[in-house]
Amino acid sequence: MHDELIAQAQAWLTEDPDPETRTELARLIDAKDYTELAARFSGTLQFGTAGLRGELGAGPMRMNSSVVIRAAAGLAAYLKKQGHHDGLVVIGYDARHKSYDFARDTAAVMTGAGLRAAVLPRPLPTPVLAFAIRHLGAVAGVEVTASHNPPRDNGYKVYLGDGSQIVPPADIDIAAEIAAVPSLTTVRRPTEGWDTLDDSVLDAYLARTDAVLAKDSPRTARTVYTAMHGVGKDVLLAAFARAGFPEPALVTEQADPDPDFPTVAFPNPEEPGAMDLAFATARATTPAPDLIIANDPDADRCAVAVQDGQGGQGSQDGADWRMLRGDEVGALLAAHLVRRGATGTFAESIVSSSLLGRIAEKAGLPHVETLTGFKWIARAEGLRYGYEEALGYCVDPDGVRDKDGITAALLITELASQLKEEGRTLLDLLDDLAVEHGLHATDQLSVRVEDLSLITAAMRRLREQPPTELAGLPITRTDDLTQGTDTLPPTDGLRYTLDGARVIVRPSGTEPKLKCYLEVVVPVATHAGLPEARAQATDLLESIKRDLSTAAGI
Numbered sequence: 001m002h003d004e005l006i007a008q009a010q011a012w013l014t015e016d017p018d019p020e021t022r023t024e025l026a027r028l029i030d031a032k033d034y035t036e037l038a039a040r041f042s043g044t045l046q047f048g049t050a051g052l053r054g055e056l057g058a059g060p061m062r063m064n065s066s067v068v069i070r071a072a073a074g075l076a077a078y079l080k081k082q083g084h085h086d087g088l089v090v091i092g093y094d095a096r097h098k099s100y101d102f103a104r105d106t107a108a109v110m111t112g113a114g115l116r117a118a119v120l121p122r123p124l125p126t127p128v129l130a131f132a133i134r135h136l137g138a139v140a141g142v143e144v145t146a147s148h149n150p151p152r153d154n155g156y157k158v159y160l161g162d163g164s165q166i167v168p169p170a171d172i173d174i175a176a177e178i179a180a181v182p183s184l185t186t187v188r189r190p191t192e193g194w195d196t197l198d199d200s201v202l203d204a205y206l207a208r209t210d211a212v213l214a215k216d217s218p219r220t221a222r223t224v225y226t227a228m229h230g231v232g233k234d235v236l237l238a239a240f241a242r243a244g245f246p247e248p249a250l251v252t253e254q255a256d257p258d259p260d261f262p263t264v265a266f267p268n269p270e271e272p273g274a275m276d277l278a279f280a281t282a283r284a285t286t287p288a289p290d291l292i293i294a295n296d297p298d299a300d301r302c303a304v305a306v307q308d309g310q311g312g313q314g315s316q317d318g319a320d321w322r323m324l325r326g327d328e329v330g331a332l333l334a335a336h337l338v339r340r341g342a343t344g345t346f347a348e349s350i351v352s353s354s355l356l357g358r359i360a361e362k363a364g365l366p367h368v369e370t371l372t373g374f375k376w377i378a379r380a381e382g383l384r385y386g387y388e389e390a391l392g393y394c395v396d397p398d399g400v401r402d403k404d405g406i407t408a409a410l411l412i413t414e415l416a417s418q419l420k421e422e423g424r425t426l427l428d429l430l431d432d433l434a435v436e437h438g439l440h441a442t443d444q445l446s447v448r449v450e451d452l453s454l455i456t457a458a459m460r461r462l463r464e465q466p467p468t469e470l471a472g473l474p475i476t477r478t479d480d481l482t483q484g485t486d487t488l489p490p491t492d493g494l495r496y497t498l499d500g501a502r503v504i505v506r507p508s509g510t511e512p513k514l515k516c517y518l519e520v521v522v523p524v525a526t527h528a529g530l531p532e533a534r535a536q537a538t539d540l541l542e543s544i545k546r547d548l549s550t551a552a553g554i
Contacts, residue, residue, distance in 0.1 A: 002034055008041045009059070015184040016058065018065040018101070025058035047071060047175040049167055049375055050510050053146055053155035056098055063154045066184060068102045071156055072109035072142070073187045074178030078170070079140055081177075085114060087139030087161075090197075092120040092129030094145040094298045095231050095257030096154050099123065102144045105189070112188030115139075118195040123231045123257060124202065125299035126157070127404035131205045132197075134163040134401070148228075148268035148296040149511065151261045163401035165375035168489070202235070208399040209239045212407045213414050214340055219244040221290040221416035224282045225409075226251035228267045228274065229258040230297025232405060239406050245413055249289065251281045261297070269294040269303030269323065269391065278305065279321045290416050291426065292321065295405040301391040302405035304329050304412055306426050324426070327353035327442045327519075329412060330387035331433055332426055333395060336415040337385055338363045344384025347377050350488065350495070351504050351517040352389040355433065355440040362437070371491050373509065374403045389442065389517065431527055438521045439530065441537035445516035445545045447554045455507045455514045458552040462494055462505060467551040471543030473498040481506075501540065503548060514554060518544050 009029050016022045028037050040059025045052050045067055052071055054063045079087060089110045093103040103119055110117035118136065120129060126143050133141040141159040149155070158166050158174065166174070181187065223240075225248035227233040233255050240248060253263050254277060261267040264274045278292045282305070292305035304324045324332075334346060334356055346360040347368040360367035365384075370376035377386040378394065378401045386394040392403030395411045412426075419425055434440070449455060468475055479485065481493035493506035501520045508515050520540045524533040 002032075005034060005037050005041060006032075009037055012041070012059060012066065016064070016066050017069070017184070017189075021058035021064045021066070028058070047074070047171065047178055048509070049165070049171045049373065051155060051157040051166070053149065053153060053510055055152050056154055063098070063102075063156075065098075065101060065105050068105045068156060069109055069184055069187055069189065070178050070181045072106040073113070073181045074174050074176075075140065075142070075158060076110055076113035076115055077177040077180070078174045079115065080113065082139075084139040086116060088116045088118060088136060090118050090120070090129065090132045090136055090138045090141045092126065092132070092141070092143045093123055094126070094143075095123040095259055096144075096146060096297070097151070097259045098154055099144045102154065102156065103142075106142050106144070107194040108189040108191070109187060111193040112190050116194075118197050120201065121197050121199060125232055125235050125295075125404075125406060127300055127400045127402060127406060128202060128205050128235065130159060130163050130400045130402040130404070131208065132201045133159055133161065135201060135204055137161075143298070145298040147298050147300070147510070148266065150266060151259060155510075159402075164378040165373070165402065167375045167379070205399075206235070206238055206242060208396065209407050209410060210242060211399065212396045212411050213243055217414050218417040218421045219414070220246070221413050221420055222246050222287065223248040223413060224251065224278055224285055224289045224292045225249070226254045226275075226278045226281075226292070226294045227256070227299070228264065228269065228294060228297055229254050229256070229261045230267065230295060230299060231257055232295035232297075232299030235299065236293075236295065236406050236409060239410055240413075243410055245410075245417075248293065249281060249285045251278050253277050267297050269296060269301070270326075275303070275305060275323060282307075282321055290420060291413070293409045293413070295409070296391070299405045300403045302329070302393060302408035302412070303391050304426075308427060325442055326387070326389040326391045327355065327440070328430055329391070329408075330389065330393065331355045331359065331440070332415060332429060333387065333393055333408070333411055334359045334385060335429060335433060336411065336418075337395075338365070342384050345380050345382040347380035347383055347386040349373065349377060349388040351506070351515075352387060353440050353442050353519055354502065354521070355437055356387070358437040358440075359433070369487070371488055372506070378402055389444075431530055434524055434530060434533070435527055438523050439533045439537055441520050441522070441534070441541060443518045443541040443545065445518065445548060447514045449512050449514070452512055454554070455512070458514055458554050459492065459494070459505070459507065461553050462551060465551070467496070467547065470496065470498060470501070470503065470547045470551075471540050473501055473540075473544075501544065503544060505548070505552065514552070516545075516548055516552075518548075520544070
């Protein structure tokens, strides 16, 4: 067994083009570190609808040049089989460790395969890459990013020519082509021949951001901004300057790209503590800002925090500032677009709040629910606006067919400006929506694991011993989403419908987490009834979380 493992590692070592990972792997072989070698060679990183994502390091179960070259060769073979023999592939990358190296590896493979390759000029937000695909008429795009994963991770996200992320069966077909690569020695990798783009693509993207704002709308809201050590700052500041908003006050400790993300445990605005520096900056800023905007490291997500002396649903330890939930921002943007007379389909993932459906229905607009992920939301027919609760918003689908944290930031700041002119706030509009449509309160039970078998066991337990009630509310319907539905393709998940509540349980597609999405809807007749309705909703959500945790054994 050990001899076989060493032989596998040595075979990999002879092909590895990266001196850094070669040294790392040689050290493991010399030390006969069988435990670590087994972890690296227990399989291969699986290419799926999220592309690739994993920890950096040597071996087929890690992100490295060897894995990326194989992925790029598989993608090139797939594109050629689709008839794109000399099509353009545009490649973007973030500021993580090895991102530029992986982008260059991809460009070399595409060029060697006879395709044309163009690399963005520097680390830029993922939505700039998504925009560039359609703007340049590319047949595919690749973004090297691990989004908001920990510093040790990197990833590889693939888009096709429509500017949307891949969905089945493309992912399966590309994975088959990757598996068919016999050896890295068969993959041609010239050292030149691809283009490095200039700033004209970025300029075109920035010109497009103006389209999300209404002509002559107020631009008075003051913001504090954090890039969370990612690549969003320069692009967001340029977009805000073009729009005529006051220049955002920066969270300086997190303003510039840093692949080690030194001030946060996880570079994700949703994680506890991640917004602490932003809250501190907001308290110290004069005049007081109207809202805090945060992007995740590749700037495709947008988080919003507001001043709120009441604490309340979703509050973090920000005292007078609190993060809005993704569902709250999703509803606010929808209401704003409706008020501006938007037409077209409003789409969301099944784990997002049902409030969007109520808003769309009242406005007489089509509403669609999709599986989680913008790869599905972006494909909604006639899409005008799409969002998912994980802070992702698509507010300009004709420009960027994906979530975009820059244009979302512009639109929410326009809304805050408009409300400010009326002497109102984002929280006032949320109150109005609750009275009009019922208080839709959401929460999440999210369990991060080291051992993925714990997630499999929890899903099996829920299927074999399904709960009949949660928080005293009988479960009126259970959908095992592996079977698919009339409107949804199969996915690993369970959906429970209760009287006045909904729960969805699913393994995360990008992180080692089991995610449980909860929503309760409490009718409320007047603004005066909101405090009682919120207290009732909070109690219900806590009880559902407790009962669900017990039922899943987590």
